[in-house]
Amino acid sequence: MGVVTSLPASDLRSSAPGNAAGEDVLTRLVGLIGGDMAACNQAIVARMDSQVPLIPQLAAHIVAAGGKRLRPVLTLACARMCGYAGDRHINLAACVEFIHTATLLHDDVVDESVLRRGLASANAVFGNKASVLVGDFLFARAFQLMVADGSLSVLEILSRAAATIAEGEVLQLATQNDLGTDEARYLDVIKGKTAALFAAACEVGAVVADRPAVETAALREYGTCLGIAFQLVDDALDYAADQATLGKTVGDDFREGKITLPVLVAYAAGSETDRQFWRRTIEDSEQTDQDLDHAMALMQGAGAIQATLDRAAEFAGAAKQALAVFPPSAYRSSLAEVADYTVSRLR
Amino acid sequence: MGVVTSLPASDLRSSAPGNAAGEDVLTRLVGLIGGDMAACNQAIVARMDSQVPLIPQLAAHIVAAGGKRLRPVLTLACARMCGYAGDRHINLAACVEFIHTATLLHDDVVDESVLRRGLASANAVFGNKASVLVGDFLFARAFQLMVADGSLSVLEILSRAAATIAEGEVLQLATQNDLGTDEARYLDVIKGKTAALFAAACEVGAVVADRPAVETAALREYGTCLGIAFQLVDDALDYAADQATLGKTVGDDFREGKITLPVLVAYAAGSETDRQFWRRTIEDSEQTDQDLDHAMALMQGAGAIQATLDRAAEFAGAAKQALAVFPPSAYRSSLAEVADYTVSRLR
Numbered sequence: 001m002g003v004v005t006s007l008p009a010s011d012l013r014s015s016a017p018g019n020a021a022g023e024d025v026l027t028r029l030v031g032l033i034g035g036d037m038a039a040c041n042q043a044i045v046a047r048m049d050s051q052v053p054l055i056p057q058l059a060a061h062i063v064a065a066g067g068k069r070l071r072p073v074l075t076l077a078c079a080r081m082c083g084y085a086g087d088r089h090i091n092l093a094a095c096v097e098f099i100h101t102a103t104l105l106h107d108d109v110v111d112e113s114v115l116r117r118g119l120a121s122a123n124a125v126f127g128n129k130a131s132v133l134v135g136d137f138l139f140a141r142a143f144q145l146m147v148a149d150g151s152l153s154v155l156e157i158l159s160r161a162a163a164t165i166a167e168g169e170v171l172q173l174a175t176q177n178d179l180g181t182d183e184a185r186y187l188d189v190i191k192g193k194t195a196a197l198f199a200a201a202c203e204v205g206a207v208v209a210d211r212p213a214v215e216t217a218a219l220r221e222y223g224t225c226l227g228i229a230f231q232l233v234d235d236a237l238d239y240a241a242d243q244a245t246l247g248k249t250v251g252d253d254f255r256e257g258k259i260t261l262p263v264l265v266a267y268a269a270g271s272e273t274d275r276q277f278w279r280r281t282i283e284d285s286e287q288t289d290q291d292l293d294h295a296m297a298l299m300q301g302a303g304a305i306q307a308t309l310d311r312a313a314e315f316a317g318a319a320k321q322a323l324a325v326f327p328p329s330a331y332r333s334s335l336a337e338v339a340d341y342t343v344s345r346l347r
Numbered sequence: 348m349g350v351v352t353s354l355p356a357s358d359l360r361s362s363a364p365g366n367a368a369g370e371d372v373l374t375r376l377v378g379l380i381g382g383d384m385a386a387c388n389q390a391i392v393a394r395m396d397s398q399v400p401l402i403p404q405l406a407a408h409i410v411a412a413g414g415k416r417l418r419p420v421l422t423l424a425c426a427r428m429c430g431y432a433g434d435r436h437i438n439l440a441a442c443v444e445f446i447h448t449a450t451l452l453h454d455d456v457v458d459e460s461v462l463r464r465g466l467a468s469a470n471a472v473f474g475n476k477a478s479v480l481v482g483d484f485l486f487a488r489a490f491q492l493m494v495a496d497g498s499l500s501v502l503e504i505l506s507r508a509a510a511t512i513a514e515g516e517v518l519q520l521a522t523q524n525d526l527g528t529d530e531a532r533y534l535d536v537i538k539g540k541t542a543a544l545f546a547a548a549c550e551v552g553a554v555v556a557d558r559p560a561v562e563t564a565a566l567r568e569y570g571t572c573l574g575i576a577f578q579l580v581d582d583a584l585d586y587a588a589d590q591a592t593l594g595k596t597v598g599d600d601f602r603e604g605k606i607t608l609p610v611l612v613a614y615a616a617g618s619e620t621d622r623q624f625w626r627r628t629i630e631d632s633e634q635t636d637q638d639l640d641h642a643m644a645l646m647q648g649a650g651a652i653q654a655t656l657d658r659a660a661e662f663a664g665a666a667k668q669a670l671a672v673f674p675p676s677a678y679r680s681s682l683a684e685v686a687d688y689t690v691s692r693l694r
Contacts, residue, residue, distance in 0.1 A: 047629070050514055050517075052514045052517045052521065054517050054520070054521050055513075055514065055517055060603060066353050076434055094454055102483075103483075106480070106483060109456075109475070109476075109479060128456075128475075129456075130520055132453050132456060132479060133453070133513050133516045133517045133520065134513070134517060136449075136450075136453060136486070136509070136512075136513040136515035136516075137510055137514060137517065139483070139486065139509075140509035140510035140512075141510050143490055143506040143509065144503075144506045144507060144510055146506075147499060147502045147503045147506050148503075150499060152494060152499070155490070155494045155502065156491075156494045157488040158485055159491045159493075159494050160491060161484075162483070162490065163484055163488050163491055164485035165483075165487075166402075166480050166481070166483040166484035167397055167398070167399045167402065169398075169480045169483075170399045170401050170402055170477065170480045170481060170484065171399045173401065173476055173480065174399065174400075174401050176507070303432035318624055
């Protein structure tokens with residue numbers, strides 16, 4: 001087949017939220033791993049092919065939309081930091097990206113999103129049916145690639161991550177419209193839906209390099225904390241960015257009644273009148289055109305965005321701390337910078 | 348957790364289409380495998396559990412709805428026919444059922460179905476979002492179970508099957524509303540969406556018993572042909588059964604403009620007026636309340652249902668033929684009966 005023959009050169013220059021310094025951080029990390037990222041991109045394109053043309057067409061739509069490919073970069077960089085000198089990490093990084101892409105395709109169906117990374121989402125272009133099925137294909141293909149690699153440890157890590165992601169997404173569904181959700185439960189949601197794959201992506205880097213348990217655990221912890229920080233900032237961005245830089249529809253979370261930390265902080269700090277507003281808009285899903293602006297004003301007043309970013313900074317700090325078991329290296333410094341960058345996306 | 352503590356005793360007495368003789372066939376096969384099916388049902392219930400209550404609730408809805416559990420029965424029976432004396436086949440049969448259940452959940456979202464096995468479909472009760480995500484969970488859980496089993500051969504067979512199922516489903520989407528689809532392409536669709544999992548379910552039985560390639564290939568062929576026959580009869584039933592015995596909405600395929608063999612035969616045999624009818628209803632999706640009856644009358648006139656069943660009987664014959672490499676046994680006889688039963692569901 002070969003519907004997609006190459007990926008845009010600007011792949012790693014995210015079209016998603018970012019700033020010049022942030023892009024420098026990622027560019028530096030990608031620079032350290034040399035040709036690994038290009039090889040991974042080639043593997044992604046080659047392995048998403050199928051005799052059924054709609055599959056690479058739809059997959060190309062979401063893959064070509066760019067994104068930072070942060071997760072596979074983490075796998076590649078962690079493997080190299082651990083001294084890995086082979087090439088198994090290339091395909092395994094592609095697996096990580098396939099699992100991520102599959103969840104994005106299903107998320108967009110679940111969320112009824114129309115924008116993804118600044119472009120029309122796959123479900124908006126190809127329909128929900130195709131998005132569900134191509135997500136299934138990419139998920140299965142990821143497992144085929146892992147089986148070909150042959151490591152049961154890697155299969156264990158990524159199959160567990162896949163189950164945990166789904167659990168986090170279902171838990172998110174269960175907390176939707178429920179202002180009785182507490183921060184611990186919210187953290188459970190984002191640990192599952194986002195941090196589990198970050199953790200697995202990093203851990204696989206140490207496993208492929210055959211490093212001892214203390215290092216696999218450290219990279220798992222780094223990935224978990226990084227993923228939590230990343231999602232906290234994403235949830236802040238949904239109320240604090242403008243659409244052009246966000247690359248998705250602003251206020252999506254609000255319209256869907258999604259329970260995120262900015263909402264929980266503003267609700268907890270609110271007057272009875274404020275709480276009535278939150279109950280009407282989030283719990284009862286009764287919203288008017290002005291409500292998003294009012295929600296953002298209430299958050300401003302409650303310092304909810306800042307509180308969310310402060311929590312993100314705590315987790316970014318914990319992520320950097322987890323790297324301490326590794327000797328100093330350009331990789332370690334760069335992975336630490338990524339943790340800072342994750343938070344700086346909004347500051 | 349433990350939302351589901353037991354499965355109905357009548358599990359294997361299908362609420363789906365069948366006749367007394369057909370149920371006898373399945374009951375006989377289940378009788379041969381002794382306690383294996385009960386052990387498999389226990390594994391299914393235990394392994395679909397999660398700390399997120401909505402997951403076992405939704406999974407229980409579809410699992411408790413019964414169905415014949417034909418695919419796991421095939422894994423269990425094929426393993427025993429191959430002389431396997433251990434218990435690994437129990438969990439692997441559960442994996443097969445999980446993959447099947449995941450595809451059902453996603454199919455019902457894709458098809459916008461409201462009935463499944465005579466009950467409200469999961470998406471109609473729990474919503475599309477939950478159905479997509481719990482499908483993802485069951486799929487991931489299946490891989491976790493396979494990883495715990497530890498056979499890369501089994502992982503290879505079932506990950507390939509999962510990718511092929513998705514490809515078949517996407518190809519079906521691409522042929523929808525397209526009367527230019529030929530029988531070969533239609534067969535590609537059902538080989539993917541249905542026969543691939545039948546084939547894998549049977550092949551795994553020989554692999555777990557560590558049998559030589561000629562036997563794994565024979566069971567793969569048996570499963571492929573059985574699956575094709577099964578789907579051909581399903582496609583005939585959609586135009587030839589009454590809703591009470593079908594356990595799903597009659598005429599779903601017609602309303603969705605799905606291209607199945609009964610339609611292709613009737614279209615090929617039709618007059619120009621008939622073909623205009625098919626183009627309007629299937630290609631242009633313009634249907635009135637009387638159109639399904641007229642479609643069934645045209646099929647009657649063209650012998651389309653009979654032609655479809657004849658094709659199914661051919662594949663059932665090929666399935667039985669594939670069993671010839673095995674020495675005569677009660678298992679072999681019973682698996683041959685299953686092939687006949689598959690076709691007899693409608694005759």
